[in-house]
Amino acid sequence: MAMMRYAEALNQALREEMQRDSSVFLFGEDIGRYGGVFKVTKGLMDEFGESRVRDTPISEQALAAMAVTASMTGTRPVLEIMYADFMPLVLDALINQASIYEYLWQNVTMPFVLRTQGGGGAGAGAQHSKSLDSLVAHIPGIKVVAPVTPADAKGLLKSAIRDSQPVIFLEHKLLYNLRDEVSDDPELLVPIGKAKTVREGTDVSIFATSRMVLESQKAAELLAQDGISAEVIDLRTLRPLDLDAITASIARTHHAVVVNEGWRFCGYAAELSATIMDFAFDNLDAPVARVTLPDMPVPYAEPLELSVLPNAARIADAARATLK
Amino acid sequence: MKNSPSLDEQLEMHRKMVIVRRLEERLGELHKAGRTRGPIHRCDGQEAVGIGATAVLGTSDFVTSTHRGHAHYIGKGVDIRGVTAEILGRATGTCGGRAGHMLIGDRDNGMIGGNAIVGGSIPAATGMALSIQVRGTADVAMCFFGDGAAQTGICHESMNMAGLWKLPVVFILEHNQFGLTVHHTVQSPVADLSIRAAGYAMPAEIVDGNDTVAMYRAVATAVERARRGEGPTLIEAKTYRMQGFSTSDMGGYQSDADLAEWNRRDPIQVSRRGLADAVSAERLDQIEAGAVAEVDAAVEEALAAPLPTFELFTRSSPYATAPEAV
Ligand SMILES: Cc1ncc(C[n+]2csc(CCOP(=O)(O)OP(=O)(O)O)c2C)c(N)n1
Numbered sequence: 001m002a003m004m005r006y007a008e009a010l011n012q013a014l015r016e017e018m019q020r021d022s023s024v025f026l027f028g029e030d031i032g033r034y035g036g037v038f039k040v041t042k043g044l045m046d047e048f049g050e051s052r053v054r055d056t057p058i059s060e061q062a063l064a065a066m067a068v069t070a071s072m073t074g075t076r077p078v079l080e081i082m083y084a085d086f087m088p089l090v091l092d093a094l095i096n097q098a099s100i101y102e103y104l105w106q107n108v109t110m111p112f113v114l115r116t117q118g119g120g121g122a123g124a125g126a127q128h129s130k131s132l133d134s135l136v137a138h139i140p141g142i143k144v145v146a147p148v149t150p151a152d153a154k155g156l157l158k159s160a161i162r163d164s165q166p167v168i169f170l171e172h173k174l175l176y177n178l179r180d181e182v183s184d185d186p187e188l189l190v191p192i193g194k195a196k197t198v199r200e201g202t203d204v205s206i207f208a209t210s211r212m213v214l215e216s217q218k219a220a221e222l223l224a225q226d227g228i229s230a231e232v233i234d235l236r237t238l239r240p241l242d243l244d245a246i247t248a249s250i251a252r253t254h255h256a257v258v259v260n261e262g263w264r265f266c267g268y269a270a271e272l273s274a275t276i277m278d279f280a281f282d283n284l285d286a287p288v289a290r291v292t293l294p295d296m297p298v299p300y301a302e303p304l305e306l307s308v309l310p311n312a313a314r315i316a317d318a319a320r321a322t323l324k
Numbered sequence: 325m326k327n328s329p330s331l332d333e334q335l336e337m338h339r340k341m342v343i344v345r346r347l348e349e350r351l352g353e354l355h356k357a358g359r360t361r362g363p364i365h366r367c368d369g370q371e372a373v374g375i376g377a378t379a380v381l382g383t384s385d386f387v388t389s390t391h392r393g394h395a396h397y398i399g400k401g402v403d404i405r406g407v408t409a410e411i412l413g414r415a416t417g418t419c420g421g422r423a424g425h426m427l428i429g430d431r432d433n434g435m436i437g438g439n440a441i442v443g444g445s446i447p448a449a450t451g452m453a454l455s456i457q458v459r460g461t462a463d464v465a466m467c468f469f470g471d472g473a474a475q476t477g478i479c480h481e482s483m484n485m486a487g488l489w490k491l492p493v494v495f496i497l498e499h500n501q502f503g504l505t506v507h508h509t510v511q512s513p514v515a516d517l518s519i520r521a522a523g524y525a526m527p528a529e530i531v532d533g534n535d536t537v538a539m540y541r542a543v544a545t546a547v548e549r550a551r552r553g554e555g556p557t558l559i560e561a562k563t564y565r566m567q568g569f570s571t572s573d574m575g576g577y578q579s580d581a582d583l584a585e586w587n588r589r590d591p592i593q594v595s596r597r598g599l600a601d602a603v604s605a606e607r608l609d610q611i612e613a614g615a616v617a618e619v620d621a622a623v624e625e626a627l628a629a630p631l632p633t634f635e636l637f638t639r640s641s642p643y644a645t646a647p648e649a650v
């Protein structure tokens with residue numbers, strides 16, 4: 001075990017997987033010499049050379065389509081897309097390419113990972129602050145993970161690289177400096193598709209991913225002050241969902257709040273809510289509550305940005321409302 | 325010489341460059357003091373590109389910009405006080421604090437606008453040129469984009485249509501040698517990106533991007549050509565970014581020798597030397613002092629201005645498209 005930052009845990013995962021498997025290679029903008037704008041790939045070009053760690057031109061659309069076919073033909077590419085806000089540029093590669101070939105051609109696999117980071121709170125404005133989880137979680141055949149702790153970041157990235165299917169790996173710009181204990185066992189993986197209960201409770205279940213798990217934990221503290229016992233479930237994987245964990249928790253609490261930093265209409269929280277309705281309706285005592293960004297761009301100025309981002313107070317309010 | 329700026333125009337370009345430089349320096353200080361928010365992309369050393377190119381335009385012409393747009397904003401006539409307040413996230417900013425420094429738009433002045441999706445400014449200006457052609461006016465659209473943006477696929481798509489349809493657009497490639505931290509030699513196998521213009525049947529010119537007068541002349545020719553309906557031009561302005569990529573740049577990839585070499589070619593000094601025969605040093609000092617005072621006043625005013633307050637949109641707003649407006 002060692003204390004390290006989220007960014008360092010990711011770096012360690014990449015290093016270990018590149019040492020283990022020479023078909024793993026990295027490409028993306030500013031990831032080589034500079035080590036990535038969030039320093040996730042720091043030192044890897046020096047260690048593995050310019051062929052396996054490539055700085056690319058600003059060409060997201062081509063890069064993503066190349067990741068698909070490079071993975072189809074014997075390598076395990078890990079592509080970094082600097083901001084989740086640029087995901088719309090790579091959607092064709094995901095939706096019209098990566099998503100269809102396993103079904104059509106059957107004997108192909110596409111073991112690539114696309115890492116990106118999203119989210120607000122850094123004053124980066126309307127084109128650098130979005131969470132577009134639902135855009136990628138919408139696509140059949142593609143897995144989506146969004147860890148919040150350094151240990152899960154490392155373990156899930158290793159699983160993603162070894163997975164035979166495309167995996168979108170969602171990071172958050174406000175998590176990179178978060179420090180926690182991380183195992184140095186190179187064979188310790190965190191399985192894709194498994195949620196984690198980060199706080200047990202009996203009155204209401206709060207489901208979240210990425211940075212929203214931290215806000216949900218704070219909300220649970222606020223609720224505890226009112227004598228409300230909230231359970232917080234870190235889904236960790238957005239697709240495929242850990243249905244067992246979701247339904248088991250609701251069977252205990254009978255109330256559900258779903259939290260997502262993205263937009264509300266057709267958003268990831270809407271999907272979670274519908275899924276809960278499909279599989280846990282009989283155990284619900286109240287409608288599922290959604291806490292999301294309002295349906296609008298993320299504004300720049302601090303008071304504006306802080307007003308739109310989901311936070312502990314809003315999550316606690318939503319939980320109280322379901323219990324009314 | 326044909327298309328040369330008048331002395332007054334030259335002095336105005338000089339003044340605007342000093343405004344932009346002072347703004348960048350003040351933003352650098354404010355950043356260090358923890359009084360700015362988010363990354364800020366300064367254009368120190370590149371001022372002549374934006375100021376020289378926009379000096380040729382009128383209010384009804386359009387400009388599209390990038391994440392590094394301060395010289396473009398000021399050049400196109402956006403009020404320095406509004407720009408400063410916007411960068412500092414104030415209610416009095418050009419966009420009420422909603423946009424921040426990368427995304428400033430000012431429809432009345434034809435600056436629409438900053439764009440932080442790299443490459444986004446290129447089809448944006450091309451679309452405006454299409455509108456101009458359809459409406460049959462003599463306006464032009466001017467597109468600023470970087471050497472990094474030149475590697476996007478959308479750059480090719482846009483330039484192909486601009487050439488094909490002879491759209492009234494002037495592409496200003498602001499070649500500052502880097503895309504973010506990556507040197508141009510790691511992004512393109514060719515040093516002079518303007519050779520691509522041949523593939524779009526458009527003329528191209530390489531210009532000293534640190535010389536406002538050279539910029540003005542080349543762009544004036546391109547703008548006249550566009551106004552005559554003869555189509556687009558690509559201007560490749562060679563310049564250099566003297567500060568980090570943004571205020572969050574951790575550095576370590578720009579060589580001291582390059583910085584020293586380009587410092588000798590500082591556009592404000594180049595401009596001063598160019599004006600030396602026609603204008604006294606005292607007059608230039610006076611103009612510069614006035615520009616500095618204007619920026620300092622804008623900064624003080626912005627810092628004293630109120631922060632915006634959030635109002636959730638109402639049912640009539642364009643964002644109220646969901647059943648429940650929250
Ligand atoms: C589509 C997209 N990809 C990546 C980025 C991140 N990014 C912002 S600026 C930049 C470099 C742009 O280089 P250039 O066009 O030369 O402009 P400069 O910064 O030199 O002014 C990059 C990669 C982005 N904003 N948009």
Ligand SMILES: [Mg+2]
Binds near residue numbers: 472500503
């Ligand atoms: Mg550049």
